[in-house]
Amino acid sequence: MSKVNRDDILNILANYNKEEITIATLGSHTSLHILKGAKKEGFKTAVVCEKGREVPYQRFKVADEYIIVDKFSDIVNEEVQEQLKAMNAIVVPHGSFVAYAGLDNIENDFYVPMFGNRDILRWEAERDLERKLILDSGIRMPFKYNKPEDIDRAVMVKFPGARGGKGYFVASSHEEFQEKISNMIEREWITEEDISSAHIEEYVSGTNFCIHYFYSVLNDEVELLGMDSRFESNIDGLVRIPAKDQMEIGLDPSYVITGNHPVVMRESLLPQVFDIGDKLVKTAKELVKPGMNGPFCLQTMCTDNLEIVIFEMSARTDGGSNTFMNGSAYSYLLFDEEMSVGQRIAREIKNAITEDKLEDLIT
Ligand code: ADP
Numbered sequence: 560m561s562k563v564n565r566d567d568i569l570n571i572l573a574n575y576n577k578e579e580i581t582i583a584t585l586g587s588h589t590s591l592h593i594l595k596g597a598k599k600e601g602f603k604t605a606v607v608c609e610k611g612r613e614v615p616y617q618r619f620k621v622a623d624e625y626i627i628v629d630k631f632s633d634i635v636n637e638e639v640q641e642q643l644k645a646m647n648a649i650v651v652p653h654g655s656f657v658a659y660a661g662l663d664n665i666e667n668d669f670y671v672p673m674f675g676n677r678d679i680l681r682w683e684a685e686r687d688l689e690r691k692l693i694l695d696s697g698i699r700m701p702f703k704y705n706k707p708e709d710i711d712r713a714v715m716v717k718f719p720g721a722r723g724g725k726g727y728f729v730a731s732s733h734e735e736f737q738e739k740i741s742n743m744i745e746r747e748w749i750t751e752e753d754i755s756s757a758h759i760e761e762y763v764s765g766t767n768f769c770i771h772y773f774y775s776v777l778n779d780e781v782e783l784l785g786m787d788s789r790f791e792s793n794i795d796g797l798v799r800i801p802a803k804d805q806m807e808i809g810l811d812p813s814y815v816i817t818g819n820h821p822v823v824m825r826e827s828l829l830p831q832v833f834d835i836g837d838k839l840v841k842t843a844k845e846l847v848k849p850g851m852n853g854p855f856c857l858q859t860m861c862t863d864n865l866e867i868v869i870f871e872m873s874a875r876t877d878g879g880s881n882t883f884m885n886g887s888a889y890s891y892l893l894f895d896e897e898m899s900v901g902q903r904i905a906r907e908i909k910n911a912i913t914e915d916k917l918e919d920l921i922t
Contacts, residue, residue: 562666563677569918572672575647577912581605581624582905583648585634586612587655589876589901592884594621596902600909605646607634631659635669643671649921651904652680653876674904675853675875677922682847683874686719686758692872696842698835699868701760707736713762715870716740718753724791724814726753729762742811763868765860768824769879771887772836773854773903776919777910781836783829784854784900785887787879790818821882823889824861831867839872852920853907854880854900876900 582597584590586608594604598621605624606616609631616622626642633639634656643650650656651674652665660669662681669677682688693700704710713731716739726748730736740757743749771785794812797805824832835857844850856877859867883890886897898906911917 563668563670565922567670568672568922571644571670572917572921575672577647577917579603579647580908580912581643581646581648582651582908583607583624583626583643583646584651584653585631585656585659586616586622587631587659588653588878589880590653591615591619591621591901592881592899593651593653593876593901593904595619595884596899597905598623599902600905602905602908603646605643605648607631607639607643631655632661635660635664640669640671648672649674649908651675651876651901652677654873654878657684657875672921674908674920675922676843676847676849676851679843679847679851679874682843683872689872692842692846693839693869695846696835696838698838699866701763701868701870703761704759707733707757707759710736710759713764714759715762717758717760718749719756719758724816727814729812739811748813760870763860763862763870765862765868767859768822768861768867769819769856769858769877770832770836771854771856771877771880771883771900773900773907774836774840774851775907776849776852777907777914777916781833781840782893782903783832783836783889784893784898784903785880785883785889786822786824787819787882788822789816789879790820791815792817816878819879819882821887825865828861828865828867831865835867835869843874849919849922853904856880876904 581603583605584593586606597604603623606622607626610627610629613625626639649672657680662684665677682692710733715729717727726743728739730739740754767788769787773782773784791814794814797812840851854876856873857869858871859869861867880900884899890898911920
């Protein structure tokens with residue numbers, strides 16, 4: 560199978576009417592602000608929507624065109640691709656787009672121009688690649704254990720794929736690891752096959768900040784657009800119970816993400832925030848050309864030594880950006896107006912059209 564060739568995409572783009580560009584995405588995840596932002600910048604918008612899920616786009620009036628499909632994964636079908644190209648569409652990827660379209664399809668079969676770097680999506684999905692990108696940037700990550708027998712302090716155990724934290728657990732010895740694995744299997748949150756792919760890393764005790772950046776290719780600058788923190792069930796509920804009662808109840812914590820809230824950081828931490836963003840962008844340019852173009856997010860824990868430790872990365876719009884659809888404290892500082900990640904993407908596309916540099920943003 561041959562990879563989607565950049566020249567093919569540039570040929571498709573060359574045939575587009577640049578005055579009539581449509582910004583399109585899959586109707587899920589962060590599509591509301593992607594489409595809203597595109598409209599604010601004057602673009603036509605299209606949503607590829609699973610049958611029965613069109614209501615939010617209709618009620619919020621963010622989509623000009625609807626491509627209704629039986630299931631989300633149909634976005635890669637030949638005829639959907641043709642419809643998108645006929646609209647001069649640039650597709651903006653997000654977490655659900657990657658999950659439903661599938662990495663292999665995006666890399667090999669999706670011949671529609673995409674905003675950002677399609678090749679970097681694999682680097683966020685595969686833990687070893689993600690680790691390489693972050694560690695090669697000189698950024699601190701949790702220590703990784705190669706086997707459960709080595710566990711010598713509190714660890715967080717994770718399983719492959721983005722599951723919103725389902726099945727994850729904390730353990731501090733090999734015995735506890737075995738015991739909890741059995742519990743998770745019994746609960747049907749993981750399967751026997753998952754055990755060998757368990758990822759074991761140092762538990763970082765701190766406060767959670769998910770930092771939303773945007774790397775502008777046109778300005779060669781890393782921007783800080785916003786920050787969120789996660790609501791996680793049942794751990795957030797569990798910590799509201801006094802420790803002695805927690806012992807009696809015997810509930811196991813889980814880390815299922817149920818929502819997000821906007822946050823700001825201590826101002827003195829911001830130099831570190833910019834430093835890690837800049838470093839990652841620099842390394843990405845070397846390891847995964849053309850680099851970390853457009854939005855990306857670092858999910859972090861900040862320790863009581865005021866060190867920011869990265870445990871996860873999104874190399875596209877991250878779900879937490881929904882907390883600042885109408886702007887964040889940081890996007891206000893930078894733009895003096897309400898600026899969502901979606902609108903920032905659309906503005907970059909608009910500026911690129913004006914400067915005749917659209918090819919630089921597209922893969
Ligand atoms: P997913 O990508 O599957 O949603 P994450 O890797 O974001 O899962 O982890 C889910 C949650 O688990 C995080 O939001 C955070 O609260 C917690 N977590 C993850 N890794 C660590 C770690 N190394 N130390 C402490 N908490 C962690």
